Amino acid sequence: GQHLKIRTSDALPTPFHFTPTGELCPVCGDKVSGYHYGLLTCESCKGFFKRTVQNNKKYICAEKQECRVDKAQRKRCPFCRFQKCLHVGMRLEAVRADRMRGGRNKFGPMYKRDRALKQQRKALIHASAFRKESSPLLVSSTHQRDYTFSGGFQPDTIPQSAVLPTAQNDIISHQHPSLLPSNSPGATLYQYPSFSNWTVKSEHPNNCAISSGSAAGIYSDNLFSSPPQGSRMPRLVMEFLRCDPDEIQLQSKTTARLKQEHSGSNKHRNPSTFSIMCLMADQTLFFIVEWARTSIFFKQLKVSDQMKLLHNCWSDLLLLDIISRQVMYGREGSLLLVTGQEVELSDISSLAGPTLASLIQRGKDLVEKLSVLKVDRQEFACIKFLILFNPDVKELEDQGFIESMQEQVEGTLLEYILSTSSQHFGRFAHLLLCRSELRTLSSLAEDYLYFRHLSAEVPCNNLLIEMLCAKRS
DNA sequence: TTAGCCTTGAGG
DNA sequence: CCTCAAGGCTAA
Numbered sequence: 001g002q003h004l005k006i007r008t009s010d011a012l013p014t015p016f017h018f019t020p021t022g023e024l025c026p027v028c029g030d031k032v033s034g035y036h037y038g039l040l041t042c043e044s045c046k047g048f049f050k051r052t053v054q055n056n057k058k059y060i061c062a063e064k065q066e067c068r069v070d071k072a073q074r075k076r077c078p079f080c081r082f083q084k085c086l087h088v089g090m091r092l093e094a095v096r097a098d099r100m101r102g103g104r105n106k107f108g109p110m111y112k113r114d115r116a117l118k119q120q121r122k123a124l125i126h127a128s129a130f131r132k133e134s135s136p137l138l139v140s141s142t143h144q145r146d147y148t149f150s151g152g153f154q155p156d157t158i159p160q161s162a163v164l165p166t167a168q169n170d171i172i173s174h175q176h177p178s179l180l181p182s183n184s185p186g187a188t189l190y191q192y193p194s195f196s197n198w199t200v201k202s203e204h205p206n207n208c209a210i211s212s213g214s215a216a217g218i219y220s221d222n223l224f225s226s227p228p229q230g231s232r233m234p235r236l237v238m239e240f241l242r243c244d245p246d247e248i249q250l251q252s253k254t255t256a257r258l259k260q261e262h263s264g265s266n267k268h269r270n271p272s273t274f275s276i277m278c279l280m281a282d283q284t285l286f287f288i289v290e291w292a293r294t295s296i297f298f299k300q301l302k303v304s305d306q307m308k309l310l311h312n313c314w315s316d317l318l319l320l321d322i323i324s325r326q327v328m329y330g331r332e333g334s335l336l337l338v339t340g341q342e343v344e345l346s347d348i349s350s351l352a353g354p355t356l357a358s359l360i361q362r363g364k365d366l367v368e369k370l371s372v373l374k375v376d377r378q379e380f381a382c383i384k385f386l387i388l389f390n391p392d393v394k395e396l397e398d399q400g401f402i403e404s405m406q407e408q409v410e411g412t413l414l415e416y417i418l419s420t421s422s423q424h425f426g427r428f429a430h431l432l433l434c435r436s437e438l439r440t441l442s443s444l445a446e447d448y449l450y451f452r453h454l455s456a457e458v459p460c461n462n463l464l465i466e467m468l469c470a471k472r473s
Numbered sequence: 474t475t476a477g478c479c480t481t482g483a484g485g
Numbered sequence: 486c487c488t489c490a491a492g493g494c495t496a497a
Contacts (some may be wrong), residue, residue, distance in 0.1 A: 035490065044476045101492045102482030
């Protein structure tokens with residue numbers, strides 16, 4: 001297995017020394033003692049997880065499998081405790097089947113990267129506080145009241161006074177409540193679908209310690225999807241939809257990460273809207289990588305080819321993610337963010353320079369075009385794969401396979417279109433036109449972002465920058 | 474069984 | 486060398 005190296009320019013200007021102090025165990029809220037089985041946890045949950053997996057223990061919940069797990073009550077229900085361990089992302093495969101002691105495992109680089117990211121975020125938010133005036137987009141922030149997290153852990157450490165924006169800077173407002181339900185799914189901590197573990201295989205042959213009701217799936221059925229004529233839908237379209245992440249999950253995870261960023265920062269300063277957007281984009285990129293990595297066909301490719309494909313199309317997918325959100329759930333004249341917040345487009349445009357303003361205008365036009373066509377979730381899912389499987393990427397090892405994949409996706413999309421709107425043969429051509437406009441826009445957006453990166457205005461050392469710099473070096 | 478402390482050992 | 490996440494040990 002080949003690992004994709006993340007350039008970790010560890011030379012951070014500020015000599016932060018990592019201290020687990022202050023971090024709370026995502027399972028029970030106790031003090032963190034270090035990285036254990038994939039993430040920062042306390043000593044007791046580390047031991048509990050180890051015992052459970054090593055001895056293949058099975059627990060039964062006496063209640064309704066929703067017991068609170070905190071420091072005081074964690075002994076009460078091992079079933080719910082283990083469930084929570086899995087839910088927050090503890091890795092079964094980090095428990096060694098052979099019980100070998102010492103040494104390092106393949107999670108080492110991930111821990112390192114996680115540390116680097118945490119440091120970088122501190123530095124970033126600290127630094128952006130001093131750059132506020134020079135940013136074209138000014139601060140706003142995340143009110144917490146609409147984002148209720150069940151589960152009772154992860155106490156909100158952000159004081160309201162700290163997140164309340166100053167009136168004139170508040171351009172991110174609240175999403176209309178009817179669109180996105182307020183009952184978010186269970187709290188999920190941000191997990192890093194890091195490049196470093198692309199090739200991780202389970203070391204543990206017997207990696208299911210409890211039989212059912214464990215590990216809530218990353219993707220669940222989307223509340224918004226309403227597939228027309230289920231029986232007539234091509235099989236591959238169904239398959240593509242199954243790969244598509246759930247908007248609500250994305251929302252809660254992104255919100256959780258932004259919250260995490262914020263809680264680790266100087267609580268009396270707000271990062272710029274631009275850097276918040278960069279963080280959202282970075283988070284979305286993680287989701288895109290995770291989506292691709294676990295998707296049908298793509299996961300069969302060699303990792304080197306996977307990387308080449310993603311390096312080629314990440315910005316297209318990122319932009320399509322934003323655009324499809326506007327088309328499916330958005331409101332005219334405003335930008336709906338992945339977090340469910342809304343920004344008035346006029347507010348952004350008035351603060352943006354000419355480059356960004358023209359990008360926004362063209363993006364708006366594309367959204368308009370796709371809205372008129374009433375492009376649906378099924379078609380967007382196909383388009384994503386169409387973008388991903390680009391046989392024109394150079395130096396592909398499995399070029400033939402990717403070529404046939406693209407043909408197959410095209411065929412699927414066409415079949416779907418004909419099955420839903422037989423009168424619109426031109427629809428397929430229209431969609432392909434939109435795809436090429438998307439390509440143009442993403443390329444412009446990349447240039448714009450790179451320019452701002454060179455002016456040191458983009459948070460560095462993250463996946464966004466990794467991708468941005470990959471083909472320019 | 475739990476959870477705090479101890480020992481181990483590959484990788485930096 | 487040192488680090489630090491693995492597994493191990495043991496008193497509650």
